[in-house]
Amino acid sequence: MTIFLYSLMCFIFGTTFLAIKVGVDEGFPPFLSAGIRFLAAGAILYLILLARKKTSWKILLRKELMFTGFTLTFITFACLYWAEQFVSSGIAAVLSASAPxxxxxxxTAFMGVRIDKASIVGIILGFAGVFFLFLPGLSITWNTFWIIGCGIILFGQFGYATGSIWSGKTISTFKKESPMALNAVQMIxxxxxxxxxxxFAGEPAPNITIPGLLSILYLTVAGSMIAHTIYYYLxxxxxxxxxxxxxxVSPLIALTIGHFFYNEAVHPVMLVGVLLILSSLILVNLGKILQFVSIKKMASSK
Incomplete structure (x- = not known):
């Protein structure tokens, strides 16, 4: 059951990038569609938990969750949705994987956390990977909006990183609250x-199409409700x-389905960037990986 749920979660997270791309391409304004998705998903989850008496009205008024919502959801997805007007879903997924x-x-810079050698190498590889992802856009034709879009996604990951660090402290502060309830409120x-x-951006009314509506429905139900519920369950x-x-896993899924089902171009040079970024993720999390493997070995030997 765990393997099935993990695989389903990875698949859903991997497909959300293409779903965002479809919605934007179909004429749904990026900020509007992102706002509908997260407000609807957060409100539905919160009301379900409230009905089951798993949370209370009080957490709606907590400024900690307002800040988490601003960094983790608002900054990250405002950047991602806007950028996917110009960047393929697969590359958006790979760039989003730079968050760790x-x-x-x-x-390291602001919290005094010491960094080990593996993480240093991982960070260097990560930046090299981003360079290789950018390289095809730095051609003679100079695709300006593509370059800006990639940069905006990376900027959004600073919001995600800040929100992730802050949410860890928030979960510790609200130990009696369900993490799912905290996530629902920050999504709201x-x-x-x-x-x-x-x-404020003056976005136009959406162009209502079946693919556009299905993309928002899929992102709301599958991307923001089912996948996150599975995540907290696991x-x-x-x-x-x-x-x-x-x-x-998800960046590889996003690249594959974007290429085969949406005809997104994948330049061979970009694949070098993908491998470097995924390798960097392994290195910056090497300590956690080794600890996880050690725990699994101890559990299997008993």
Whole structure:
């Protein structure tokens, strides 16, 4: 059951990037569609948990969750949705996988966390991988919006990294609250911020099409509700590290389905970047990987 749920979670996370691309290409304004997705998903999950008495109204008023929603959801997905107007879903997924590298950089620069040699090598490989991803766009034709889009996605990962670090502290602060409830509330705030951005940006009314509507429905139900529920279930049933390894798998899924089902071009040079970034993820998480393998060996020997 665990293997099935893990595989389903990775598949859903991997396909969300193409679903975002489809929605944007179909004429749904990026900030509006992102806001609808997260506000709807967060509200539905929160009301379900409230009905089951798994949470309370009080956490809606917590500024900690407002900040988490602003960084983890608003900044990250405002950047991602906007950039996918110009960047393929597969490359967007690979660039989004750089978040663990940025988390380590923030922890080292601002939190006094010491960095080991494997992580240093991993960070160098990660930056080299990003360079190779950018290289095809730095051609004679100079695809300006493609380059800007890639840069915006990377900027969004600073929001994700900050929100991830902050949410870890928030979970410790609200130990009696379900992590799913905390996630639901931060999605509500993130969705509201995205809708406000859509309003201030003057986004036009969406072009209503069946593929566009299906993309928002899929992202809301599968991407933001089912996949995240599976994630927290796996954290509870296994450990915090195993579910997070979707970052190693989902970019490959996104690249594959984007190429074969949406005719997205994958330049051979980009594949070098993909391998370097995935290798960097392994190195920056090497300690956790070795610890996880050690625990599994001890469990199997008993």
């Amino acid at each position: 590298i940025i988390i380590i950089l923030i922890q 705030y993130g969705g509201l911020f995205l809708l406000l951005l859509s309003l 954290v509870a049933k296994t450990n915090a590290f195993l579910p997070s390894t979707w970052l190693y």
